[in-house]
Amino acid sequence: MGNKVTVVGAGNVGATCANVLAVRETASEVVLIDIKEGLAEGKILDMYQTATLLDFDTNIVGVTNDYSKTAGSDVVVITSGVPRKPGMTREELIGVNAGIVKSVVENVLKYSPDAIIIMISNPMDTMTYLASKISGLPKNKIFGMGGALDSSRFKCYLSKSLEANSNEIEGMVIGGHGDTTMIPLVSKATYKGIPVSEFADEETLKKVVADTMVGGATLTSLLGTSAWYAPGAAGAYVVEAILKDQKKVIPSCVALDGEYGQKDICIGVPAVIGKNGVEKILEIPLPDEEKELFAKSADAVRKTNDVLKEIDIL
Numbered sequence: 001m002g003n004k005v006t007v008v009g010a011g012n013v014g015a016t017c018a019n020v021l022a023v024r025e026t027a028s029e030v031v032l033i034d035i036k037e038g039l040a041e042g043k044i045l046d047m048y049q050t051a052t053l054l055d056f057d058t059n060i061v062g063v064t065n066d067y068s069k070t071a072g073s074d075v076v077v078i079t080s081g082v083p084r085k086p087g088m089t090r091e092e093l094i095g096v097n098a099g100i101v102k103s104v105v106e107n108v109l110k111y112s113p114d115a116i117i118i119m120i121s122n123p124m125d126t127m128t129y130l131a132s133k134i135s136g137l138p139k140n141k142i143f144g145m146g147g148a149l150d151s152s153r154f155k156c157y158l159s160k161s162l163e164a165n166s167n168e169i170e171g172m173v174i175g176g177h178g179d180t181t182m183i184p185l186v187s188k189a190t191y192k193g194i195p196v197s198e199f200a201d202e203e204t205l206k207k208v209v210a211d212t213m214v215g216g217a218t219l220t221s222l223l224g225t226s227a228w229y230a231p232g233a234a235g236a237y238v239v240e241a242i243l244k245d246q247k248k249v250i251p252s253c254v255a256l257d258g259e260y261g262q263k264d265i266c267i268g269v270p271a272v273i274g275k276n277g278v279e280k281i282l283e284i285p286l287p288d289e290e291k292e293l294f295a296k297s298a299d300a301v302r303k304t305n306d307v308l309k310e311i312d313i314l
């Protein structure tokens with residue numbers, strides 16, 4: 001407690017993230033800000049009316065475009081932008097979302113120069129790269145949330161197919177946060193510390209990996225827009241790791257400087273998250289097949305990053 005968090009974008013993901021932070025009392029103050037007149041105010045008023053029902057004391061504030069109200073935030077979560085529609089990839093959002101992210105990051109830093117910034121807007125790896133370049137912030141203070149969500153989906157699919165309690169499953173997804181770029185690390189997934197390959201055959205595990213990779217797209221086609229409960233909760237989970245200095249290992253999209261053989265890119269790797277944001281990148285040994293997948297994933301993310309130059313935003 002005693003901390004301030006701003007969530008930019010009061011849409012599905014941002015409002016869910018703010019709601020989880022408020023109800024769990026992760027921060028003492030949560031500011032939700034949106035460009036659309038009245039939206040953040042309305043959602044916060046609605047949330048406030050659950051305070052006596054759910055018994056929370058978080059000070060929650062909704063504002064339209066007034067960044068002075070976000071001043072002095074310890075953590076800022078950026079979800080502003082357009083979500084994908086059925087049939088769209090996350091990468092197709094780049095043109096619109098790059099412009100939004102640029103102006104939002106500049107506004108945020110004007111009032112909260114010391115904040116740790118978490119990017120959620122898609123295509124997340126490229127938006128994190130853009131935000132990192134334009135902000136000039138050190139890599140521990142600006143990173144993307146994708147791995148927390150993808151790993152959570154991976155663990156859910158694993159628990160279903162193993163008929164196991166999902167809290168007894170460990171699993172990580174690294175690489176890009178895209179349907180074809182993410183890498184659910186089967187080699188590291190365990191049930192009660194025992195490799196999942198002891199409990200499921202190769203074909204079953206292949207299906208778990210495939211389901212995880214299109215986890216977001218499956219929801220987009222069911223919902224008509226992209227998902228929000230798990231993305232919002234995953235954002236709040238990362239904020240909590242920072243504010244409570246939990247030092248949790250959370251696959252996060254971080255600027256790499258030689259780690260995993262990569263430079264000048266932001267991509268998902270296992271990271272220790274604590275009060276300083278990304279406190280450490282864990283370089284874990286990977287089998288050759290997963291190493292190769294990581295290199296391919298980085299190539300694909302780099303191609304999307306190149307679009308930033310084509311549209312003249314970097």
Ligand code: APR
Nearest residue numbers: 009010011012013014034035036079080081082083121122
């Ligand atoms: N400043 C603040 N808010 C903005 C801005 C801006 N410049 N531009 C757009 N927004 C707001 C919109 O008004 C909208 O309320 O961002 C919000 C986005 O909400 P949704 O359309 O509901 O989208 P959501 O599903 O929350 O997804 C947001 O997260 O997971 C990603 O792919 C997803 O990029 C998308 C982002």
